[in-house]
Amino acid sequence: MHTVLVAVHATCGALGLLLAVPVLLAPKRRGRHTVLGRAYAVAALGLSLSGFGLFAYRPAELFGLAILGVLTLGWLAGGLWFARRRPRSLGPRGWRIWHLNLMGSTVISFVTGFAAQTTHGNLIAWIAPTVIGSLLIARRTAREIAATRPAVTVTSPAVR
Template sequence: MHTVLVLIHAASGTAGLLLALPVLLAPKRRGRHTVLGRIYAVAAVGLSLSAFGLFAYRPAELWGLAVLGALTLGWLVGGLWFARRRPGSLGGRGWRVWHLNLMGSTVIAFVTGFAVQMSDGNLVAWLAPTAVGSLLIARRTARELGRGPRRIAVRTVG
C-alpha cells in the first residue's frame, strides 16, 4: 500500500505542477480555465489524501507533509467554494480575490513540496516558495482590486 500511495502522490504532484501555470495563464472564463482547473483540483485532492496516507506510515518524519496536505486541501475547498458560489455579499469581484488567493496558495504548496523533496528538506525550500508566491499573489490581487466593478453595457433601442 505504501508504494501505491507514493505513486499516487508523485503522479498527483507532477500533474499539479504541470497544470498550475496553464491554469494561471488561461483566460478567466468558462472553457480552458475551468477544464484545466478541475483536473488541477483532482490532482490537489490526490496529493493531499496520499500525503495523509504516507504520514500514517512515518508520522514523526512526515508531519510536515501532513500539515502541507491539510493546508492544500483547505485552500482548495475554499477556492472552489468561492468559484462556485460567487457570493455577492463580497462585492462585485470580491469572490475572485478570495478564489485567486486560495488557489494561488495551493500552487505555493505544490511548489513547496517539490522544493522540499528536491532539496532533502532544506529550510530555504520550505520558506522561499511562500515568500515569492505571496508576493505574486499580492501583486495579482492588487491588479484585480484595481479593475473595479464589472460594468455591463446597456443598449437602448430607440
C-alpha cells in the same frame, strides 16, 4: 500499499505542477480555465489524500508535509467554494480575489512540497516558495482590485 500511495502522490504532484501555470495563465472565464482548474483540483485532492496515507507510514519524518496537506485541502475547498458560490456580498467580482488567493496558496504548497522533498527538507525550500508566491499573489490581487474599481475622473475647477 505504500508503493501505490507513492505512485499516486508522485503522479498527482507532477500533474498539479504541470497544470498550475496553464491554469494561472488561462483567461479567467468558463472554458479552458474551468477545465484545467478542475483537473488541477483533482490533482491537489489526490496529492493531499495520498500524502496523509504516506504520513501514516512515517509520521515523524513527514509531519511537515502532512501539515502542508491539511492547509492545501483547506485552501482548495475555500477556493472552489468561492468559484462555485460567487457570494454577492463581496461585490460583483470580489469572490475572484478570494478564489485567486486561496488557489494561489495551493500552488505555493505544491511548489513547497516539491522543493522540500527534493532538497531533503532544506529550510530555504520551505520558506522561499511562500515568500515568492505570496508576492506574486499580492501583485495579482492588486491588479484584480484595480480592475474592479470604477473609473475616477479628475476635473479641475472652472477658471473664471
